Amino acid sequence: MNGRYETIDCQRLLCPMPVIRVQDRVEQLHAGDLLTAICTDPGALQDIPAWCRINGHEVVETETRDGEYLITVRVGTG
Amino acid sequence: MGESRKALSLISGGLDSLLATKVVQQQGIYVEGINYFTGFCVEGHTHAIRKRDRARPKRNNALWVAEQLGIKLHIVDIVDEYKDIVFNPRYGYGANLNPCLDCKIFMLHKAAEWIDANGFDFVITGEVVGQRPKSQRKDTMPLVQRDSGIGDRLLRPLSAHNLPPTLPEREGWIDRGRLYGFSGRSRKPQMALAAEFGFEDYAQPAGGCCFLTDANYSVKLQDLWQSRGERRYELDDIMLLKVGRHIRPRSHFKVIVSREQGEGNFLSGYRKQYPSLNMISHGGPFALLDGEVDAEDVELAARIVGRYSQGRDANEVELEYCTRDGNKTPLRVRPMNADEIPAEWLL
Numbered sequence: 276m277n278g279r280y281e282t283i284d285c286q287r288l289l290c291p292m293p294v295i296r297v298q299d300r301v302e303q304l305h306a307g308d309l310l311t312a313i314c315t316d317p318g319a320l321q322d323i324p325a326w327c328r329i330n331g332h333e334v335v336e337t338e339t340r341d342g343e344y345l346i347t348v349r350v351g352t353g
Numbered sequence: 354m355g356e357s358r359k360a361l362s363l364i365s366g367g368l369d370s371l372l373a374t375k376v377v378q379q380q381g382i383y384v385e386g387i388n389y390f391t392g393f394c395v396e397g398h399t400h401a402i403r404k405r406d407r408a409r410p411k412r413n414n415a416l417w418v419a420e421q422l423g424i425k426l427h428i429v430d431i432v433d434e435y436k437d438i439v440f441n442p443r444y445g446y447g448a449n450l451n452p453c454l455d456c457k458i459f460m461l462h463k464a465a466e467w468i469d470a471n472g473f474d475f476v477i478t479g480e481v482v483g484q485r486p487k488s489q490r491k492d493t494m495p496l497v498q499r500d501s502g503i504g505d506r507l508l509r510p511l512s513a514h515n516l517p518p519t520l521p522e523r524e525g526w527i528d529r530g531r532l533y534g535f536s537g538r539s540r541k542p543q544m545a546l547a548a549e550f551g552f553e554d555y556a557q558p559a560g561g562c563c564f565l566t567d568a569n570y571s572v573k574l575q576d577l578w579q580s581r582g583e584r585r586y587e588l589d590d591i592m593l594l595k596v597g598r599h600i601r602p603r604s605h606f607k608v609i610v611s612r613e614q615g616e617g618n619f620l621s622g623y624r625k626q627y628p629s630l631n632m633i634s635h636g637g638p639f640a641l642l643d644g645e646v647d648a649e650d651v652e653l654a655a656r657i658v659g660r661y662s663q664g665r666d667a668n669e670v671e672l673e674y675c676t677r678d679g680n681k682t683p684l685r686v687r688p689m690n691a692d693e694i695p696a697e698w699l700l
């Protein structure tokens with residue numbers, strides 16, 4: 276019943292690169308899978324959720340720790 | 354009749370592509386957006402880096418536009434392929450290092466491939482005849498269509514009445530009578546149309562859509578090519594050109610000095626790729642050294658960095674030099690005076 280859970284490293288990448296990485300990874304995943312992006316550009320806190328809203332995915336968790344932002348996305352049906 | 358036609362809209366994040374897309378959506382066409390990331394796009398970057406700008410987070414305008422329109426947006430990384438456009442533009446550069454005409458052709462070529470691969474019918478852009486000196490002239494517009502291979506599958510809804518009918522108009526998918534005839538540099542018609550649609554708070558980029566139209570940026574890029582003896586760049590290079598002061602005291606190396614803490618944090622992320630200098634005795638900047646440096650060069654760089662530190666008037670400041678492998682050496686130098694840094698060093 277559980278889907279896949281993956282993380283991708285987007286450290287040092289500036290927007291929109293983290294969004295592109297998430298987008299390209301999500302394409303390989305299935306509805307219900309989870310993907311956590313580890314980002315250092317605070318712009319990702321806005322851009323990844325915006326990208327999710329537009330494309331039918333959902334941000335389920337956002338965590339900030341020592342200059343890192345962990346954004347977890349649940350893949351939607353697109 | 355019956356099946357809905359599909360269009361792909363080139364979304365830059367500016368007002369024109371927002372309006373052009375809306376006009377087409379209103380005619381019952383299904384639209385998705387595409388945004389090409391060249392590495393030079395103005396979006397976010399420097400704002401994300403500089404600390405004082407963090408208070409008001411910068412949105413990505415292309416995503417914002419897509420959300421306003423309720424369309425999907427595909428962001429495509431074309432950084433590597435785009436290099437060839439920047440190095441060898443067939444139609445040359447604009448006022449700075451902006452290869453706008455070749456850039457348009459390239460993006461529309463990619464868009465044509467995309468619609469072929471995804472079963473879409475035509476492409477939309479927000480271009481307006483006469484708006485940009487080179488890439489949006491009445492005589493260059495057909496050239497862009499020809500060279501990109503998009504041909505008459507390109508609709509420019511804001512300027513359609515100034516141009517020959519395109520495939521979607523001829524086929525009756527689009528009613529030409531409900532398109533527009535904007536031309537020239539005035540933004541008034543666009544602003545009026547935005548008001549009509551109820552769009553507010555849209556981005557109004559000053560120059561073009563990218564850093565290549567920026568004179569200072571172009572100088573730094575040219576300097577990078579000159580110092581390397583060839584036209585070459587990596588994504589990191591062009592990102593770094595957006596950050597800090599760039600000072601070239603010798604032809605074989607330059608110093609990138611942070612101007613504030615946010616930039617310092619950003620630059621320190623490159624410590625494994627570049628030798629760096631960090632202030633110890635006083636508050637001050639973090640700096641990267643780009644080029645192959647010897648001990649004499651490091652000392653010169655340290656004196657420059659000292660100049661931008663809070664110890665600029667001290668007889669001696671202490672810094673720490675760190676190699677790419679993380680070997681650290683303390684260093685004591687006399688900071689340079691303002692008049693010891695010639696204007697030609699500052700890029």
Ligand code: SF4
Binds near residue numbers: 457561562566
């Ligand atoms: S301003 Fe930059 S992105 Fe826009 S057309 Fe010119 S080169 Fe291309």
